[in-house]
Amino acid sequence: xxxxxDYEYHVKPDWCPGCGNFSQWTAIKGALVELGxxxxxxxxxxxxxxxxxxxxxxxxxxxxxxxxxxxxxxSGIKFANSKLTVIAYGGDGDxxxxxxxxxxxxxxxxxxxxxxxxxxxxxxxxxxxxSPTAPLGFVSKxxxxxxxxxxxxxxxxxxxxxxxxxxxxxxxxxxxxxxQSLIVEALKHKGFALIDVxxxxxxxxxxxxxxxxxxxxxxxxxxxVTNFDGAYKLATESGDKIPIGIFYKVEKPTYNDIxxxxxxxxxxxxxxxxxxxxxxxxx
Amino acid sequence: xxxxFVIRIGGAAGDGVQSAGILLAKTFTRHGLHIFGYNYYQDxxxxxxxxxxxxxxxxxVKNQGDGLDILIALNEDSLNRHTDPNINExxxxxxxxxxxxxESIKNYEKRDFVKYLPSPLSLISSKISKNPLLKNTVALxxxxxxxDLDIEILVSAIETVFKGKSSDENIxxxxxxxxxxxxxxxxxxxxxxxxxxxxLMGGGEAVGLGAAVGGIKAYVAYPMTPASSTLHWLASHSxxxxxxxxxxxxxxxxINTVIGMNYAGIRAMTGSSGGGYxxxxxxxxxxxxxxxxxxxxESQRAGPSTGLPTKxxxxxxxxxxxxxxxDYPRAVIAPGDVEEAYYYTREALNLADxxxxxxxxxxxxxxxxxxxxxxxxxLEFNIDRGLIAKENTENFLRYEYTENGISPRAxxxxxxxxxxxxxxxxxxxGDVVSDVITDxxxxxxxxxxRMRKLETxxxxxxxxxxxxxxxxxxxxxxxxxxKGVVEEAVDILREEGIKAGVLEVKYIFxxxxxxxxxxxxxxxxxxxxxxxxxxxSGLIKMFTGLDTLKINKxxxxxxxxxxxxxxxxxIGGA
Numbered sequence: 001x002x003x004x005x006d007y008e009y010h011v012k013p014d015w016c017p018g019c020g021n022f023s024q025w026t027a028i029k030g031a032l033v034e035l036g037x038x039x040x041x042x043x044x045x046x047x048x049x050x051x052x053x054x055x056x057x058x059x060x061x062x063x064x065x066x067x068x069x070x071x072x073x074x075s076g077i078k079f080a081n082s083k084l085t086v087i088a089y090g091g092d093g094d095x096x097x098x099x100x101x102x103x104x105x106x107x108x109x110x111x112x113x114x115x116x117x118x119x120x121x122x123x124x125x126x127x128x129x130x131s132p133t134a135p136l137g138f139v140s141k142x143x144x145x146x147x148x149x150x151x152x153x154x155x156x157x158x159x160x161x162x163x164x165x166x167x168x169x170x171x172x173x174x175x176x177x178x179x180q181s182l183i184v185e186a187l188k189h190k191g192f193a194l195i196d197v198x199x200x201x202x203x204x205x206x207x208x209x210x211x212x213x214x215x216x217x218x219x220x221x222x223x224x225v226t227n228f229d230g231a232y233k234l235a236t237e238s239g240d241k242i243p244i245g246i247f248y249k250v251e252k253p254t255y256n257d258i259x260x261x262x263x264x265x266x267x268x269x270x271x272x273x274x275x276x277x278x279x280x281x282x283x
Numbered sequence: 284x285x286x287x288f289v290i291r292i293g294g295a296a297g298d299g300v301q302s303a304g305i306l307l308a309k310t311f312t313r314h315g316l317h318i319f320g321y322n323y324y325q326d327x328x329x330x331x332x333x334x335x336x337x338x339x340x341x342x343x344v345k346n347q348g349d350g351l352d353i354l355i356a357l358n359e360d361s362l363n364r365h366t367d368p369n370i371n372e373x374x375x376x377x378x379x380x381x382x383x384x385x386e387s388i389k390n391y392e393k394r395d396f397v398k399y400l401p402s403p404l405s406l407i408s409s410k411i412s413k414n415p416l417l418k419n420t421v422a423l424x425x426x427x428x429x430x431d432l433d434i435e436i437l438v439s440a441i442e443t444v445f446k447g448k449s450s451d452e453n454i455x456x457x458x459x460x461x462x463x464x465x466x467x468x469x470x471x472x473x474x475x476x477x478x479x480x481x482x483l484m485g486g487g488e489a490v491g492l493g494a495a496v497g498g499i500k501a502y503v504a505y506p507m508t509p510a511s512s513t514l515h516w517l518a519s520h521s522x523x524x525x526x527x528x529x530x531x532x533x534x535x536x537x538i539n540t541v542i543g544m545n546y547a548g549i550r551a552m553t554g555s556s557g558g559g560y561x562x563x564x565x566x567x568x569x570x571x572x573x574x575x576x577x578x579x580x581e582s583q584r585a586g587p588s589t590g591l592p593t594k595x596x597x598x599x600x601x602x603x604x605x606x607x608x609x610d611y612p613r614a615v616i617a618p619g620d621v622e623e624a625y626y627y628t629r630e631a632l633n634l635a636d637x638x639x640x641x642x643x644x645x646x647x648x649x650x651x652x653x654x655x656x657x658x659x660x661x662l663e664f665n666i667d668r669g670l671i672a673k674e675n676t677e678n679f680l681r682y683e684y685t686e687n688g689i690s691p692r693a694x695x696x697x698x699x700x701x702x703x704x705x706x707x708x709x710x711x712x713g714d715v716v717s718d719v720i721t722d723x724x725x726x727x728x729x730x731x732x733r734m735r736k737l738e739t740x741x742x743x744x745x746x747x748x749x750x751x752x753x754x755x756x757x758x759x760x761x762x763x764x765x766k767g768v769v770e771e772a773v774d775i776l777r778e779e780g781i782k783a784g785v786l787e788v789k790y791i792f793x794x795x796x797x798x799x800x801x802x803x804x805x806x807x808x809x810x811x812x813x814x815x816x817x818x819x820s821g822l823i824k825m826f827t828g829l830d831t832l833k834i835n836k837x838x839x840x841x842x843x844x845x846x847x848x849x850x851x852x853x854i855g856g857a
Contacts, residue, residue: 011714011715014718014719039701040695040696040697040698040699040700040701041695041696042695043547043695045543048706053715053718055703055705056703056705056714056715059701060701061695061701061702061703062701062702062703062704062705062713063543063546063573063703063704064703064704064705064706064707064715065539065542065569065573065706066539066565066566066569066706069535069536069539069566072531072535072536072537072539072540072543073539073540073542073543073546074543075540075543076503076539076540076541076542076543076544076546076547076551077543077544077546077547077695079501079527079529079540079543079544080500080501080543080544080547080548080549080551081547081548081549081694081695081696083696084547084695084696101532101533101536102532102536104532105531105532105536259527260521260522261521261522261525261526261527261528262527264525267500267501267527267544267549268547268548268549268694268696270500270525272498272500272666273525274495274496274524274662275523275524276662278492278495278520278524278662279482279660279662282482282483282484282488282657283312283313283480283481283482283483
């Protein structure tokens with residue numbers, strides 16, 4: 001039986017006390033244990049940023065790569081070995097600025113990787129600059145007052161829906177059990193899954209705090225997760241009421257299911273066999 | 284008796300110039316003859332000036348060749364262009380031989396050195412079919428007659444290339460062209476027909492075949508000329524060879540995807556030209572830091588920026604060697620012809636696994652888009668996956684500080700070997716040493732461990748390949764696609780009594796300094812390169828301290844043998 005101890009690593013997180021990433025760390029491990037997935041079959045792939053240090057703190061296979069690029073790496077791993085559980089993980093700067101291109105196309109392809117984004121609206125590790133999800137008017141070192149941020153924030157959920165993601169959810173670091181249940185559902189889902197996690201940055205974001213979210217967050221219940229229009233409308237809700245939960249979930253073939261070579265099984269299990277008559281075409 | 288002919292088919296893009304060239308080449312190799320095919324084309328789909336040159340002989344031909352014996356002119360512009368002594372086609376010779384063209388072309392300047400053969404190409408083809416490209420095949424039938432070759436072999440090549448009705452029409456066109464020539468003109472030479480059939484292969488195809496035999500299970504690349512010929516060949520063989528092909532959203536995705544694949548335990552490759560490769564730099568540094576093997580195929584074209592998209596150059600060498608930031612191990616290999624493109628690509632895959640570092644196979648348009656005849660190639664290959672840990676190894680150290688720098692790999696899915704591979708500096712276990720408290724001792728040890736792999740590789744490098752160098756007083760040093768043309772330039776110089784030889788650099792980085800110094804000792808060195816600044820020449824100075832003379836060409840076109848001979852004399856080579 002798989003237990004939490006199996007996922008315990010001797011290196012411990014170096015995030016600020018109170019950081020929302022701790023909840024995600026707990027919820028990810030909890031979800032893997034709940035589903036009885038063994039650590040040697042798990043790969044956690046991340047980008048660069050505070051949250052992206054995640055694979056360093058979990059006893060599984062970890063890949064801590066480049067800023068914005070966890071999804072291509074995760075896709076490559078899943079294309080090579082479909083038996084693995086592949087979780088891509090990173091922050092909002094990583095995924096919605098530098099890596100946005102990859103999010104769109106990975107969602108569109110329905111590659112069977114789970115993408116969890118710790119969304120705190122700032123660049124934490126580079127000392128709090130406004131990120132692509134920072135609200136209009138957000139004041140930071142790079143967006144000084146009085147104007148603050150001049151950009152409309154990215155809405156990751158509507159973006160993923162538009163791209164064709166088959167599983168779109170939002171979690172909140174203040175609700176660990178709920179978040180764990182979302183991750184469990186994402187892991188059980190066959191196809192690409194995005195979970196955007198509202199995650200307070202206790203050091204650099206004095207607006208989107210635990211108190212702020214506590215007053216606004218509510219859990220979705222009874223919504224038709226197969227209704228695209230309904231999901232899209234819910235995903236645009238913001239301000240005083242912020243829904244968390246599964247917005248959209250539909251079954252579609254994954255990229256591994258439809259590609260003529262991949263659908264024959266994991267590439268890692270194929271031996272190289274050269275056609276004897278391969279040179280014929282050259283005569 | 285003349286046994287070496289240069290044939291050029293000139294027209295506009297969309298006229299079927301390249302298809303006609305390749306069909307002719309296949310006809311020659313099925314005769315057992317050797318060929319070299321060179322594609323001169325523009326960055327457009329219709330119009331402009333394109334031509335395809337085939338050199339044919341019963342001996343191995345190493346380049347597209349000086350001179351021009353037969354011209355098929357598909358339009359008036361081509362007829363005038365290729366018969367003009369002031370020809371401006373980047374080094375190609377003007378015609379001193381026969382010109383085959385449609386009788387409707389009247390407006391051309393008559394040259395004494397050209398034998399004009401106006402022929403009813405369109406009339407013959409229009410009686411067979413409405414397809415205007417059929418007149419090209421009429422002309423090919425005429426070429427077969429002119430060289431006293433076997434029309435049935437052209438027919439067999441048509442049957443292979445075309446299918447159904449189109450095949451029948453082309454066969455008829457070829458026969459009528461052949462008969463027309465036989466009835467009206469004299470043959471210009473005789474080539475032997477009895478040699479063993481040769482393989483006909485393109486440079487890009489050879490890279491693809493080398494990759495397949497080398498054991499890749501995936502090729503992930505964004506299209507870019509002239510690297511795409513490899514992508515196309517592999518894509519067309521994907522199902523039969525069980526190789527996964529993916530065109531991702533960009534080259535950044537391509538390199539990161541193949542790094543993920545190699546990390547997961549399969550061999551996977553990517554490829555591009557300079558502009559796309561530029562986007563991969565950060566990924567190349569990542570692979571080197573994580574010690575994930577990856578092979579990247581870089582086929583250069585004339586830069587900078589978009590440059591000349593359909594023209595050749597060797598201007599990316601310094602960029603490739605210095606692809607990413609930081610000090611890191613990598614290897615750079617430059618095959619010199621089609622055969623080497625095959626052998627070195629598969630070898631690169633072994634090297635990458637063995638040394639767990641990025642290996643870049645460098646080609647260029649001149650090599651990737653040429654076709655060559657080959658006597659034979661071997662499909663036998665021993666795939667060496669390098670050092671892989673055993674499951675449940677106690678206290679597994681992914682980055683163990685070993686003497687040769689090489690430590691055991693482990694793939695996800697293997698039991699008891701879980702670890703983290705990190706772009707941050709890390710220790711033997713893979714744990715980060717850069718965050719909470721930077722560990723200067725471990726940092727130093729980790730840098731040295733990675734760089735030791737380069738030292739190990741350097742010790743195992745083969746000596747440089749050479750050509751006629753034994754008694755040479757002057758050594759022409761070349762790298763990559765210019766191998767054949769530099770060798771022929773040396774043959775010409777030797778005939779004139781000049782003791783020249785060639786040193787061919789295939790493993791450019793790391794560089795076998797010791798062997799280079801031994802082989803060039805007491806000899807004058809001239810570095811021949813298809814670039815402006817003499818990038819290999821600069822590297823030689825850096826690696827060996829030796830000064831060299833330089834021959835450079837950077838007008839977008841490949842070298843021709845006599846061009847090198849002339850430049851050699853100009854710079855006082857002898």
